[in-house]
Amino acid sequence: MVLHGCGEGDASNGGFGKGPPQPTVKAEAATTMRFVDSISAVGTALANEQVTIAAPVTERIIRLNFDDGDFVRKGQTLAVLAAAQENAQLAQAQARARETQQQLARVRELRDRGFATKSNLDQQVAAAAEASAQSAQARATIGDRVVTAPFAGWVSLRTISAGAIVQAGTEIARVSDLSTIKLDFTVPETILPVLRPGLVIQAVSAAYPGQPFHGTIHVIDPVLDPTTRAVKVRALLPNPGLKLKPGMLLTVTIESAPRIALSVPELAVVGEGDDRFVYTLGPGDKVKRTRVQTGVRMNGRIEVAQGLNTGQKVVTEGVVKIADGMKVKVAGAKNAQQKGPRRPVKGS
Numbered sequence: 001m002v003l004h005g006c007g008e009g010d011a012s013n014g015g016f017g018k019g020p021p022q023p024t025v026k027a028e029a030a031t032t033m034r035f036v037d038s039i040s041a042v043g044t045a046l047a048n049e050q051v052t053i054a055a056p057v058t059e060r061i062i063r064l065n066f067d068d069g070d071f072v073r074k075g076q077t078l079a080v081l082a083a084a085q086e087n088a089q090l091a092q093a094q095a096r097a098r099e100t101q102q103q104l105a106r107v108r109e110l111r112d113r114g115f116a117t118k119s120n121l122d123q124q125v126a127a128a129a130e131a132s133a134q135s136a137q138a139r140a141t142i143g144d145r146v147v148t149a150p151f152a153g154w155v156s157l158r159t160i161s162a163g164a165i166v167q168a169g170t171e172i173a174r175v176s177d178l179s180t181i182k183l184d185f186t187v188p189e190t191i192l193p194v195l196r197p198g199l200v201i202q203a204v205s206a207a208y209p210g211q212p213f214h215g216t217i218h219v220i221d222p223v224l225d226p227t228t229r230a231v232k233v234r235a236l237l238p239n240p241g242l243k244l245k246p247g248m249l250l251t252v253t254i255e256s257a258p259r260i261a262l263s264v265p266e267l268a269v270v271g272e273g274d275d276r277f278v279y280t281l282g283p284g285d286k287v288k289r290t291r292v293q294t295g296v297r298m299n300g301r302i303e304v305a306q307g308l309n310t311g312q313k314v315v316t317e318g319v320v321k322i323a324d325g326m327k328v329k330v331a332g333a334k335n336a337q338q339k340g341p342r343r344p345v346k347g348s
Contacts, residue, residue, distance in 0.1 A: 003259050022326075023321040024327050024328070029314075038253055038255055045246055051174070053177055055079075055173070058166065064162050074149055076154045153177040186232050189224055197219060200216055204253075215238065
């Protein structure tokens with residue numbers, strides 16, 4: 001019977017001479033990238049300017065000069081209410097004003113000739129002023145029956161028609177300026193040191209998930225909510241395509257403290273309680289468990305504030321298979337050297 005020695009085992013099949021095989025890992029150098037601190041909130045979109053225009057008096061609508069969703073200019077007539085009685089009152093007041101002015105001219109002439117007293121002149125001046133005021137009041141009453149747009153914007157859906165009798169206070173039109181959107185959102189009071197007017201924000205709507213909208217913080221409410229200890233912030237977002245509508249719910253992201261910092265893939269970082277570690281690759285492909293101080297996470301990478309140098313290689317895949325001081329095999333690192341150049345085959 002022939003006995004085979006077992007002094008040199010095969011490492012690939014678990015022999016005893018060379019121990020377990022070296023674990024294969026992936027590694028890459030730590031590199032720098034841009035990081036920012038992000039604050040998230042949810043806000044509601046508002047029109048830059050919005051007003052509900054109501055009927056000033058109870059009257060019949062003679063004419064409407066807009067249709068559903070129309071764009072109207074500042075000062076454009078939206079509706080005209082009946083004013084026949086008011087026009088008659090204006091004509092009467094104007095006639096009275098002309099008469100009193102003529103009488104005033106005659107009294108002044110008589111006064112100059114000494115046939116009228118100062119008291120007569122004062123009475124006629126008062127009568128002329130009163131007639132003029134009545135005429136102005138009649139014109140104002142007619143003006144109230146012509147409804148105009150206070151600013152340029154888009155009108156909402158019409159709910160009334162020409163010929164209808166509306167009560168005072170009945171909505172005639174709602175005009176909204178959508179050229180710029182006001183975005184109101186709240187953040188905790190702890191975020192106040194980061195906020196300032198002019199800070200850039202990014203907003204995303206569920207209607208356009210792949211299209212972020214950018215704007216800037218316009219004003220920060222000087223008073224906090226005493227119940228929630230939150231502060232309301234208003235940002236302004238340009239809206240050239242009119243995609244954003246008042247009432248939309250938007251997710252807001254505020255970026256602050258931009259910086260260039262060292263980074264490694266998130267999979268390279270191992271957590272142990274409050275501590276964070278990476279495995280750095282040293283001479284002879286031996287790994288060293290290195291404690292690091294980490295920061296924010298962005299795009300699959302994590303910020304490393306302390307513990308690493310630029311270009312230092314860390315294990316990015318296979319960290320669960322290794323331990324401090326272990327020798328590893330780096331995938332793809334020495335393949336070219338092991339294969340070497342191909343030698344030409346001699347002909348037979």
